[in-house]
Amino acid sequence: MKVLVLGASGATGKRVVRQLMKRQIKTRILIRTKAVLPDDIQKNTYVEIVKGNVSELNDLEMQQLLSGCETIISCLGHNMTLNGVFGNPRYLVFDAVKKVIENRDQKTDNKLKLILMSTTAYTNALAQEKHSIGEKLIFSLLNLLLPPHRDNVRAANYLVTEMRNEDAQVEWTAVRPDTLVNTDHESSYKVYESPVRSPIFNAGKTSRINVSHFIAELVTNESLWEKWKRKTPVIYNAN
């Protein structure tokens, strides 16, 4: 089994790579040339490092990157700088997800597993998720004013609406953490089909390390994958 991680240099991406290393899973990561990777990841023999920018790959380069990988994980997100938030690429996450799907190896019978790190700010309307008037107002403003929010919503929507055919060669899940926090150790966490608290007025916390644990379990635990595929699970720290 080989896994490709996009956004592997990010705060959650690095933790996902470490979870895969712990499980001795061969992992290919794509990082930008200037990205800084910790030593333990750089030196790990299970990790293959490819340098490049996902938004600049042509189809052939993407096909080469995907080659031999059955599972793709995206932990991509816009850098919280003026340029990262308002500059190009406006649709970093959506474009990457679409490019992965369009360039998958269509000659194999094996299904491609795609795990997208999404957010509780994405509302899965097909799962009958609804908002209060106040939430609707704030989400509309975020959509208007915050390009990274639009990108995250568009990426998850693409999977939910375009990839819902049960026979499709692509299986996916969009993992939705609430407010991300950094903690050094895993703790217990709970996973729900839909938010159980308001992401705007009563947000919960989700440790990045717990997100990474859940993502790695989705890679290795087939029954967990069966439970959450084609769904948008919401993950919160238990305490």
Ligand SMILES: NC(=O)c1ccc[n+]([C@@H]2O[C@H](COP(=O)([O-])OP(=O)(O)OC[C@H]3O[C@@H](n4cnc5c(N)ncnc54)[C@H](OP(=O)(O)O)[C@@H]3O)[C@@H](O)[C@H]2O)c1
């Ligand atoms: N903040 C929250 O509370 C929250 C809650 C739920 C979900 N989320 C979402 O979760 C996702 C991951 O969050 P995170 O905090 O782990 O992300 P992060 O630390 O900001 O990492 C983002 C990753 O994307 C890469 N990236 C950024 N801009 C890029 C570009 N223009 N071209 C290529 N790669 C680029 C970064 O590469 P470099 O290292 O090279 O910059 C990095 O690997 C994001 O989509 C975020 O919106 C956030």
